[in-house]
Amino acid sequence: MSDMPLTAYKVLTAEQMATLETEESFAGAPVDLADGYIHLSTAEQLTETVDKHFAGQSDLHVAAVDLGSFGAGLKWEESRGGQLFPHLYGGPLLLETVIAYGPLERDADGTVKLPVAG
Template identity: 95%
Template sequence: MSELPLTAYKVLTAEQMATLEREESFAGAPIDLADGYIHLSTAEQLTETVDKHFAGQSDLHVAAVDLGSFGAGLKWEESRGGQLFPHLYGGPLLLETVIAYGPLERDAEGRVKLPVAG
């Protein structure tokens, strides 16, 4: 990945999505709270993230997040297979930074579909 993307994605359970909508912020899933940052994935990483960390779960949602909103709180860190993943430090995920969200759906090839605004 030569140029870092401007949008990343957060996978949320139905309960977590409801919290984000109701409170307009989301402090993080248990793994986020344990690690000290909110895990995000790029579009290219999203399907693998869902398959690896959410296997067998239903009623999931995907939120598209504007990475330009975070400034120094956003760090790209090496993780799975040496890939750079976006991690949000120092605060909750705010609803105002989410540009689109919706139920997790897959295309005919099994890839996770990206949420579309509007």
């Protein structure tokens, strides 16, 4: 699995982003809490995730997460169309594992832009 990306992305509502900033941790969205893990997406999966699960929503944010900081809590599991998605088990998403975040923006072709650190 060494070819797996080291960074994944979490889409957050403005309220969820504020929680992550102020409490320095985020227990998960309702779907995460229901499923028992925090759903993350790779860069390649991010736009489809937003289009499928956040259609019509505004004021969204994207957090880039350092997957190297999760150890055994991170599992790659098959989901949509057989793709492997990174899932975080056993705890909240901590602000200290977030390497960049910002408002969700799209390129001209509709692709979700990745947040840039700094």
